[in-house]
Amino acid sequence: MSNGNVNTDEVTTEKTPRTFITVRYSDEELEQFRAVILRERNNSLDELRMLKDRLEDLTSANRAEDSMVYSMHMGEQGSEQIEKEKTYQQINRVNDYLVKLDDAIERINNKTYGVCKECGILIAKERLLAVPITTQSASYKIHKRCPEDGIDRIIGR
Numbered sequence: 001m002s003n004g005n006v007n008t009d010e011v012t013t014e015k016t017p018r019t020f021i022t023v024r025y026s027d028e029e030l031e032q033f034r035a036v037i038l039r040e041r042n043n044s045l046d047e048l049r050m051l052k053d054r055l056e057d058l059t060s061a062n063r064a065e066d067s068m069v070y071s072m073h074m075g076e077q078g079s080e081q082i083e084k085e086k087t088y089q090q091i092n093r094v095n096d097y098l099v100k101l102d103d104a105i106e107r108i109n110n111k112t113y114g115v116c117k118e119c120g121i122l123i124a125k126e127r128l129l130a131v132p133i134t135t136q137s138a139s140y141k142i143h144k145r146c147p148e149d150g151i152d153r154i155i156g157r
């Protein structure tokens with residue numbers, strides 16, 4: 001019944017709440033990550049503009065065809081419809097990504113960026129550079145658990 005004096009050396013829990021956000025990247029490193037995220041954000045905004053232009057072109061092309069001989073363009077209209085659907089989906093994907101990038105900037109601002117939400121260890125730099133929006137360590141992604149030594153590795157065991 002007694003669980004009063006638990007020796008912490010004997011208890012090896014995988015998720016100790018106390019370990020949350022005891023580590024973080026330095027301000028200098030956070031600014032480097034911010035630059036990566038902002039570059040990514042600009043690229044995504046460019047992509048979004050391009051996709052919206054394409055959608056507009058597809059929509060106005062359809063309207064132009066409405067006034068032409070309709071039956072001659074039936075096949076093309078079908079493929080244009082598919083193209084439009086695809087463009088919509090791409091726009092949604094980029095919008096989702098932009099939200100996640102904004103969340104990442106938020107984490108930079110409150111200095112929690114790069115900390116694994118599962119265990120509170122620092123996410124490997126290479127992983128953050130490759131997937132700037134990530135909130136999970138590579139170890140967690142690959143093995144579904146965080147490393148016992150607290151060091152995230154892209155290729156670990």
Ligand SMILES: [Zn+2]
Nearest residue numbers: 116119137146
């Ligand atoms: Zn983790």
